[in-house]
Amino acid sequence: MVDAWGIPVVRIHLTPRENEIAMLRDMADAAAEMLEAAGGRDIRQTHGRGGVAHELGGARMGVDPKRAVLTPFQRLHDIANVYVLDGSGFPSSAWQNPTLTLMSLAVRSCDHLLDQWKKGEA
Numbered sequence: 001m002v003d004a005w006g007i008p009v010v011r012i013h014l015t016p017r018e019n020e021i022a023m024l025r026d027m028a029d030a031a032a033e034m035l036e037a038a039g040g041r042d043i044r045q046t047h048g049r050g051g052v053a054h055e056l057g058g059a060r061m062g063v064d065p066k067r068a069v070l071t072p073f074q075r076l077h078d079i080a081n082v083y084v085l086d087g088s089g090f091p092s093s094a095w096q097n098p099t100l101t102l103m104s105l106a107v108r109s110c111d112h113l114l115d116q117w118k119k120g121e122a
Contacts, residue, residue: 021047054098059088073112074105081122083109 001009016024028045035043062068065077070089076082085106087098116122 054087054093056087056090056093056098059084060091061089074109075113083113085109 001011003009024047028047032043032045059069060067061070061072061074063072069076070084071077074083074085074089076084085102087093087102089105090098113122
């Protein structure tokens with residue numbers, strides 16, 4: 001399959017395996033236990049997998065500009081004043097939510113940018 005310009009299109013097939021399904025059930029069980037302990041009633045567990053996505057990838061981080069688009073501080077190798085503070089730098093994802101890692105990397109990148117600015121290098 002190709003796009004309108006004849007470029008091959010990536011096709012991704014996601015099939016959760018036994019371990020992922022077990023993790024979903026365990027999370028639902030743990031959440032139900034916490035709700036019950038807090039006084040919750042009529043708790044209905046769901047184990048579905050729809051409607052959740054973590055869009056990541058497309059601009060790999062690394063020290064070598066030949067192999068990565070972003071520096072370890074999420075700055076473009078080729079353009080010094082552009083930072084990409086989203087999930088683009090992640091080459092892949094697991095089942096965990098990446099939000100806290102994204103936030104931590106954004107703070108780290110901002111600290112780096114501020115340090116560069118104070119030195120007159122930004």
